[in-house]
Amino acid sequence: MNFDKLADLLFPNITKNIEDYMQIYPRRNITGEVTRLAPSPTGFLHIGSLYGAIIDYFCAKKSNGVFYLRLEDTDDKREIAGAGQIAYDMLKYYNVLPNEGYRGELSPIGEYGPYIQSKRKEIYQAFCKELVKKGRAFPCFCEKSENKEDILQRREQQLEESGIIAERDVCRTLTYEQIEKNIKDGKPYAIRLLSMGDADKTFEFNDLIKGKRQVRQNIKDVVLLKSNGMTPYPLAHVVDDYLMGTTIVVRGEEWYPSLSQHLEIFNALSLKPMKYAHTPNICKYDEASGTKRKISKRKDPEADVRYFIEKGYMPEAIVEYLINLLNSDFEQWRVNNPHKDVLEFPFSIKKIGSNNPMFDMVKLHDVSKNVVARVPANLLADSIINWAKNYNPKLYTIIANKKDYLTEILRIDRENKKPRKDLGSYDEFESLFSYMFDELYVPISKSFLGADKNTIKNILSQYIKLYNEGDDKQTWFDKIKSLCEPNGYCADMKTYRENPSAYKGSVADVSGIIRIAITDRENTPDLYFISKILGQDKVISRLKDTINRVEQKS
Ligand code: GLU
Numbered sequence: 171m172n173f174d175k176l177a178d179l180l181f182p183n184i185t186k187n188i189e190d191y192m193q194i195y196p197r198r199n200i201t202g203e204v205t206r207l208a209p210s211p212t213g214f215l216h217i218g219s220l221y222g223a224i225i226d227y228f229c230a231k232k233s234n235g236v237f238y239l240r241l242e243d244t245d246d247k248r249e250i251a252g253a254g255q256i257a258y259d260m261l262k263y264y265n266v267l268p269n270e271g272y273r274g275e276l277s278p279i280g281e282y283g284p285y286i287q288s289k290r291k292e293i294y295q296a297f298c299k300e301l302v303k304k305g306r307a308f309p310c311f312c313e314k315s316e317n318k319e320d321i322l323q324r325r326e327q328q329l330e331e332s333g334i335i336a337e338r339d340v341c342r343t344l345t346y347e348q349i350e351k352n353i354k355d356g357k358p359y360a361i362r363l364l365s366m367g368d369a370d371k372t373f374e375f376n377d378l379i380k381g382k383r384q385v386r387q388n389i390k391d392v393v394l395l396k397s398n399g400m401t402p403y404p405l406a407h408v409v410d411d412y413l414m415g416t417t418i419v420v421r422g423e424e425w426y427p428s429l430s431q432h433l434e435i436f437n438a439l440s441l442k443p444m445k446y447a448h449t450p451n452i453c454k455y456d457e458a459s460g461t462k463r464k465i466s467k468r469k470d471p472e473a474d475v476r477y478f479i480e481k482g483y484m485p486e487a488i489v490e491y492l493i494n495l496l497n498s499d500f501e502q503w504r505v506n507n508p509h510k511d512v513l514e515f516p517f518s519i520k521k522i523g524s525n526n527p528m529f530d531m532v533k534l535h536d537v538s539k540n541v542v543a544r545v546p547a548n549l550l551a552d553s554i555i556n557w558a559k560n561y562n563p564k565l566y567t568i569i570a571n572k573k574d575y576l577t578e579i580l581r582i583d584r585e586n587k588k589p590r591k592d593l594g595s596y597d598e599f600e601s602l603f604s605y606m607f608d609e610l611y612v613p614i615s616k617s618f619l620g621a622d623k624n625t626i627k628n629i630l631s632q633y634i635k636l637y638n639e640g641d642d643k644q645t646w647f648d649k650i651k652s653l654c655e656p657n658g659y660c661a662d663m664k665t666y667r668e669n670p671s672a673y674k675g676s677v678a679d680v681s682g683i684i685r686i687a688i689t690d691r692e693n694t695p696d697l698y699f700i701s702k703i704l705g706q707d708k709v710i711s712r713l714k715d716t717i718n719r720v721e722q723k724s
Pocket of ligand 1: 207208209210242407419420421422425
């Protein structure tokens with residue numbers, strides 16, 4: 171068969187060849203790594219994509235390379251409008267922004283575009299034409315006319331005859347004349363790779379995450395161009411990552427089984443493939459079945475990275491948690507370097523384990539508490555107000571104009587060497603600090619640490635007389651102590667529990683009772699500061715209200 175003639179028959183309008191494209195997209199003149207995130211715009215940005223993007227970002231940043239974003243929109247049936255913009259916005263929000271490529275509404279950056287696959291059809295066709303010329307691709311007229319049953323029957327027959335399903339297409343053997351006739355008759359066709367692989371042979375492949383493994387040669391005549399002119403993943407990946415100069419393809423584990431197809435296409439085009447890093451799948455513990463499973467797009471809200479924004483997690487917290495899953499020594503590094511930029515962490519692709527990591531919300535929350543604890547109070551106040559504006563309108567009406575008040579609250583026990591770690595996500599603010607806002611404060615005071623009615627009343631009424639918001643901390647503390655022993659109230663519940671008989675009369679933790687009277691909580695940040703922020707009048711009225719409530723209780 172004259173393949174040049176066939177190539178011209180199939181692609182009469184394609185005039186550029188792959189050398190032309192190599193000139194248009196010359197090899198990059200940089201030594202750093204070139205990485206990319208290549209999401210399909212099918213909805214939202216998956217947590218697994220953010221996980222991959224962190225690897226891309228680190229590899230490019232640390233080597234002074236390039237991290238670019240490419241939109242893989244070749245499957246228009248699955249495409250959801252606006253999803254590309256969401257992907258870009260999310261990378262921006264999580265601070266792992268690519269420095270080249272697609273940018274949603276903004277014009278793209280870079281010399282290697284278009285960065286949207288649907289705008290690269292001609293380029294794919296030129297590469298496909300080259301494969302036809304080399305005798306490594308052929309037109310296939312089956313798909314449309316054959317129904318599923320015919321295909322299955324054909325495969326069974328293959329299996330019987332040769333013992334393997336070669337996936338080798340029947341159209342391989344069509345003559346030029348038959349092809350020409352089919353085309354004249356207007357029959358739709360796809361272009362397939364003519365695989366030369368051997369099912370019994372393997373080759374060694376060194377994946378940056380999975381390590382060295384034996385991989386079976388490809389034997390599938392994969393579709394390179396569909397009859398509708400779209401290019402499925404294999405050829406689009408090879409062409410784009412080659413021309414765009416990618417040096418490491420970081421992509422999900424689910425692509426590993428088709429790796430040999432991609433490598434065969436590289437080989438057929440005489441192009442050198444880049445390095446690959448197939449990332450393990452993020453899993454979770456499934457309560458219902460009691461097993462570990464992949465985080466599911468359909469079942470798990472946390473698959474969509476917008477979920478964490480809605481819950482009020484700081485982007486840094488999610489990123490730090492994901493780095494933890496990638497490089498397990500990050501946690502200790504962070505303990506040793508609480509204020510360093512994450513980019514200073516010695517991240518390495520080699521430290522990524524090949525086991526599927528477990529996504530654990532409890533652990534994430536813990537990491538997040540550490541991250542939030544490092545944030546200065548005034549910035550945190552801004553973030554909480556912003557978050558409430560979008561996700562908690564009721565809270566927003568209460569705090570919108572109270573930034574200074576919020577800052578004072580958040581400053582208690584913060585901005586010191588051992589900051590308080592109680593807030594993990596902004597959505598906890600309301601319940602954690604409801605007592606600081608009359609609009610949110612609904613005391614129930616069921617328990618006063620086991621103290622009896624008279625004790626509570628005595629302590630609180632004496633404290634009302636003593637409390638003065640102008641007192642310094644020591645004076646305030648001394649006043650509380652003066653209400654303790656030897657006046658009959660135990661200052662220390664722990665001591666009491668250990669040796670109850672040592673105490674006569676009422677038993678209660680004096681400061682605990684005062685705390686509950688003012689905040690309705692057994693645990694709060696420093697009561698001295700809370701009282702000062704609430705102010706003398708509010709403290710006294712809360713104490714009085716509590717006395718009334720206790721009196722009304724039978
Ligand atoms: N578009 C593919 C996906 O969203 C990307 C795979 C790749 O990174 O190469 O799964």
